[in-house]
Amino acid sequence: MFQKTIAELIIELQNKSISSVELTQAYLNRIQKNDQIYNSFITVTPDLALEQAERADKRLAAGNAEPLTGIPLAQKDIFCTNGVKTSSGSKMLDNFIAPYDATVIDKFNQAGAVMLGKTNMDEFAMGSSNETSFYGPVKNPWNTNTVPGGSSGGSAAAVAAQLAPAATGTDTGGSIRQPAALCNLTGLKPTYGRVSRYGMIAFASSLDQAGPMTKTAEDAAIMLNAMAGFDPKDSTCSNKNVPDYTADLNKNLKGLKIGLPKEFFEKGMDESVAKVIEDAIDTYKKAGAELVEISLPNSGLSVPSYYVVAPAEASSNLSRFDGVRYGYRCENPVDLEDMYKRSRGEGFGEEVKRRIMIGTYALSVGFYDAYYLKAQKVRRLISEDFKKAFEKVDVIMGPTTPTTAFNIGEKSNDPVTMYLSDIYTIAVNLAGLPGMSIPAGFANNMPVGLQLIGNYFEESRLLNVAHQYQQITDWHKQTPAM
Amino acid sequence: MEWEVVIGLEIHAQLATKSKIFSGSSTAYGAAPNTQACAVDLGLPGVLPVVNKEAVAMGAKFGLAIGANVSKHSVFDRKNYFYPDSPKGYQTSQLYFPIVESGHIEIELEDGKIKTIGITRAHLEEDAGKSLHENYNDLTGIDLNRAGTPLLEIVSEPDLRSAKEAVAYMKKIHSLVQYLEICDGNMQEGSFRCDANVSVRPKGQEELGTRAEIKNINSFRFVERAINHEIERQIELIEDGGRVIQETRLYDSDKDETRSMRSKEEANDYRYFPCPDLLPIVLDDTYLDAIKNKLPELPEAKKTRFIKEYDLKSIDADILTAQKDLSIFFEATTKHAGGEAKICANWVLGEVNAALNKNELSISESPITPEQLGGLIKRISDKTISGKIAKTVFEAMWNGEGSADDIIEKKGLKQVTDSGLIEKVIDEIMTKNQGQVEQYRSGKEQVFGFFVGQTMKATQGKANPQQVNELLKKKLKG
Numbered sequence: 001m002f003q004k005t006i007a008e009l010i011i012e013l014q015n016k017s018i019s020s021v022e023l024t025q026a027y028l029n030r031i032q033k034n035d036q037i038y039n040s041f042i043t044v045t046p047d048l049a050l051e052q053a054e055r056a057d058k059r060l061a062a063g064n065a066e067p068l069t070g071i072p073l074a075q076k077d078i079f080c081t082n083g084v085k086t087s088s089g090s091k092m093l094d095n096f097i098a099p100y101d102a103t104v105i106d107k108f109n110q111a112g113a114v115m116l117g118k119t120n121m122d123e124f125a126m127g128s129s130n131e132t133s134f135y136g137p138v139k140n141p142w143n144t145n146t147v148p149g150g151s152s153g154g155s156a157a158a159v160a161a162q163l164a165p166a167a168t169g170t171d172t173g174g175s176i177r178q179p180a181a182l183c184n185l186t187g188l189k190p191t192y193g194r195v196s197r198y199g200m201i202a203f204a205s206s207l208d209q210a211g212p213m214t215k216t217a218e219d220a221a222i223m224l225n226a227m228a229g230f231d232p233k234d235s236t237c238s239n240k241n242v243p244d245y246t247a248d249l250n251k252n253l254k255g256l257k258i259g260l261p262k263e264f265f266e267k268g269m270d271e272s273v274a275k276v277i278e279d280a281i282d283t284y285k286k287a288g289a290e291l292v293e294i295s296l297p298n299s300g301l302s303v304p305s306y307y308v309v310a311p312a313e314a315s316s317n318l319s320r321f322d323g324v325r326y327g328y329r330c331e332n333p334v335d336l337e338d339m340y341k342r343s344r345g346e347g348f349g350e351e352v353k354r355r356i357m358i359g360t361y362a363l364s365v366g367f368y369d370a371y372y373l374k375a376q377k378v379r380r381l382i383s384e385d386f387k388k389a390f391e392k393v394d395v396i397m398g399p400t401t402p403t404t405a406f407n408i409g410e411k412s413n414d415p416v417t418m419y420l421s422d423i424y425t426i427a428v429n430l431a432g433l434p435g436m437s438i439p440a441g442f443a444n445n446m447p448v449g450l451q452l453i454g455n456y457f458e459e460s461r462l463l464n465v466a467h468q469y470q471q472i473t474d475w476h477k478q479t480p481a482m
Numbered sequence: 483m484e485w486e487v488v489i490g491l492e493i494h495a496q497l498a499t500k501s502k503i504f505s506g507s508s509t510a511y512g513a514a515p516n517t518q519a520c521a522v523d524l525g526l527p528g529v530l531p532v533v534n535k536e537a538v539a540m541g542a543k544f545g546l547a548i549g550a551n552v553s554k555h556s557v558f559d560r561k562n563y564f565y566p567d568s569p570k571g572y573q574t575s576q577l578y579f580p581i582v583e584s585g586h587i588e589i590e591l592e593d594g595k596i597k598t599i600g601i602t603r604a605h606l607e608e609d610a611g612k613s614l615h616e617n618y619n620d621l622t623g624i625d626l627n628r629a630g631t632p633l634l635e636i637v638s639e640p641d642l643r644s645a646k647e648a649v650a651y652m653k654k655i656h657s658l659v660q661y662l663e664i665c666d667g668n669m670q671e672g673s674f675r676c677d678a679n680v681s682v683r684p685k686g687q688e689e690l691g692t693r694a695e696i697k698n699i700n701s702f703r704f705v706e707r708a709i710n711h712e713i714e715r716q717i718e719l720i721e722d723g724g725r726v727i728q729e730t731r732l733y734d735s736d737k738d739e740t741r742s743m744r745s746k747e748e749a750n751d752y753r754y755f756p757c758p759d760l761l762p763i764v765l766d767d768t769y770l771d772a773i774k775n776k777l778p779e780l781p782e783a784k785k786t787r788f789i790k791e792y793d794l795k796s797i798d799a800d801i802l803t804a805q806k807d808l809s810i811f812f813e814a815t816t817k818h819a820g821g822e823a824k825i826c827a828n829w830v831l832g833e834v835n836a837a838l839n840k841n842e843l844s845i846s847e848s849p850i851t852p853e854q855l856g857g858l859i860k861r862i863s864d865k866t867i868s869g870k871i872a873k874t875v876f877e878a879m880w881n882g883e884g885s886a887d888d889i890i891e892k893k894g895l896k897q898v899t900d901s902g903l904i905e906k907v908i909d910e911i912m913t914k915n916q917g918q919v920e921q922y923r924s925g926k927e928q929v930f931g932f933f934v935g936q937t938m939k940a941t942q943g944k945a946n947p948q949q950v951n952e953l954l955k956k957k958l959k960g
Contacts, residue, residue, distance in 0.1 A: 202759075234530050
């Protein structure tokens with residue numbers, strides 16, 4: 001049962017071969033039994049989940065269910081959930097019970113989905129390994145000595161370990177796609193503005209985007225159907241119509257033009273990973289797609305410009321955590337300044353503090369033009385590169401990550417090496433494009449992800465291209481030995 | 483040495499929107515602490531701002547009214563600093579691309595000359611909350627009701643050369659924002675306040691002196707006093723061999739002095755950058771034209787019209803149009819009086835103003851309506867009552883005793899114009915005062931006043947003074 005996809009569970013719930021309460025209880029039991037190995041949840045919400053499941057069963061019985069009614073899901077702990085602790089992986093918010101629901105959560109509630117709990121993550125989504133969480137590292141179910149990736153590492157591990165049929169993630173520089181790749185999942189980062197950011201604790205506002213982490217592209221389409229859409233509470237949210245993302249899944253790939261950026265294949269990728277990616281692309285070619293070499297000449301600048309823009313925004317976004325109104329406050333502050341300094345000094349972890357310092361520096365008088373404005377210019381150049389590429393091709397493909405999952409602790413003392421693990425994903429966020437990672441095979445028994453990049457608001461095409469691959473391969477069906 | 487004073491003002495006008503600039507909370511003043519602060523105003527994790535369209539329209543309106551460029555592309559920036567009543571750790575403002583640039587306004591100097599004051603820019607921003615230091619036993623309370631209230635910060639060029647000019651300029655802006663109905667102008671509640679940048683330089687020197695910024699002055703009187711004190715302080719300092727340092731100073735109205743808050747060296751680096759949660763405000767010609775077409779008649783135009791249409795003196799028209807409510811009161815009074823604009827102006831600027839001042843009321847709180855006042859003036863012009871009796875009627879109206887006609891009727895104040903009746907009274911008085919009649923007839927004309935007084939007294943002031951004069955002259959001549 002735990003191997004079933006959302007699409008399969010929908011059928012079972014609707015033909016009453018299982019109830020949502022039974023399904024939910026089974027997952028809760030499985031989480032309770034197994035999650036001490038993976039540490040993928042920060043908070044499990046059994047009472048709430050069963051209550052939601054009961055309501056879902058009533059809806060199913062009454063015949064007014066939506067596709068996700070009764071489906072248990074895991075939510076990244078970055079989304080505010082009314083009445084439930086929402087920590088963003090930080091000591092700073094360890095005591096924070098959100099008094100409202102994020103729009104994404106609200107939409108899942110409206111759809112009748114069930115929330116199993118809140119998943120572990122890098123602190124304030126800053127990390128690529130889930131090691132910066134205040135709640136401890138998450139273990140990759142494929143090899144518990146390795147990281148699941150980050151920052152949505154808890155969501156990835158939970159789905160990979162079959163503790164939830166699917167989960168939500170957020171992606172600022174690769175935080176959905178990279179853990180999806182390292183845990184053999186399908187992960188989709190939609191176009192910036194496709195999913196509301198309201199109630200999603202901000203890391204870098206101009207880059208953050210929520211999306212699904214699932215077993216299949218079809219499940220991702222079902223999830224995105226529920227998540228996407230205009231939100232009057234988010235000024236950066238698009239009012240473009242939301243199509244039915246499952247509608248185009250079965251289109252065939254004949255004549256599809258796949259762009260292969262030469263910069264992605266030149267250097268940096270592990271040989272074993274490169275082999276898997278080449279095979280995957282070959283599979284597409286055999287299915288009738290046309291391969292076109294393209295160039296993204298400025299892609300090499302994406303990591304340095306990202307590490308100016310994202311920390312700059314973060315340094316400002318995280319200023320509200322000051323110990324005044326909510327969250328962590330130091331013991332016995334002697335005065336206001338002491339309260340600020342110690343609350344923030346004690347409440348934030350090392351990586352968060354590092355990025356606040358980088359961002360503060362980049363925005364300082366005398367450096368703003370040289371760093372922040374320059375980085376924004378580079379960002380426009382990167383977007384231009386993609387724009388030109390999409391005049392020639394339908395989708396762009398390449399690796400999601402340069403290596404498979406690395407060992408816990410291996411890169412945690414070397415931030416720059418850690419930052420480079422997002423080298424292929426970051427440019428997509430800077431340009432605001434939709435990107436996906438899908439299981440493409442294995443290198444040394446560890447999963448490898450193939451990245452698909454689409455033009456703005458072409459999630460349907462990405463999902464179609466991913467789904468077709470999953471019709472002719474079974475990499476996505478592989479599960480870790482547990 | 484002769485010194486020249488250079489002043490620039492930064493006026494903060496609270497925009498009269500119903501809800502806050504980035505949230506749906508009410509902006510009403512005086513609610514219990516934190517009852518008008520929603521998740522967005524509290525800066526809870528995950529919340530996002532959405533700009534209030536009305537605040538944008540008000541900013542554009544102001545720009546069009548001062549002949550400025552209203553930017554078709556303005557951007558909100560974050561001004562980062564920590565303070566307990568700034569819930570997000572930054573204030574959302576507009577630094578690089580403000581909504582209004584390069585406007586101007588004219589002020590009238592004491593000698594009657596007109597001076598144009600440049601307005602560098604006006605930008606939209608959010609207000610902070612309030613820190614409450616009383617009643618908390620060494621702790622500080624935070625009230626975020628005001629957090630997120632929309633402000634228009636109006637920055638003048640350093641064109642002002644004295645405290646008096648600064649006050650004249652501030653009054654002009656105060657009048658304008660009320661005309662435009664974008665700010666209630668209530669200075670006591672802090673809806674209209676200013677910071678003054680003050681420096682001095684030897685007369686003739688081109689280079690500006692080092693300036694000090696005096697923060698948060700909330701009355702015209704304090705602006706004048708604070709600036710004058712600051713000028714004195716700076717001149718004394720320099721003449722004693724000292725040097726003015728760039729700093730922020732606070733005006734203490736109790737002690738009537740300014741004192742240092744923080745120097746430039748201690749000042750924050752605000753790390754301004756474009757707010758990534760908000761899109762640029764994009765306005766097009768259609769939008770701006772629609773606002774332009776709806777601009778109300780502004781003080782200058784109204785003043786000119788009053789002079790022309792009502793034949794008022796410039797100074798009267800100036801005072802009547804300085805406050806929008808006053809100008810409306812005057813025009814309504816004139817309408818109800820059926821003309822007689824000059825008499826109306828005299829009454830509004832005289833009796834009405836004096837009574838309001840005495841009772842510390844504003845024109846909108848006047849217990850007498852323009853309809854009532856107009857009714858009174860009608861009775862003066864049709865000679866039902868004399869100007870003197872009118873003052874009695876006015877007092878009764880002020881005390882809520884009804885319309886002029888009711889009061890005249892009830893109190894029997896109707897003017898006596900019946901010549902026979904007045905003659906009869908005069909005859910009686912002349913009979914009783916034969917001595918004075920003789921005096922008058924022997925050339926002592928000063929006693930004429932005595933007869934007028936007696937006649938008016940005998941008629942309780944109701945006799946038509948002109949008729950009394952004429953009849954007395956005729957009868958006394960004998």
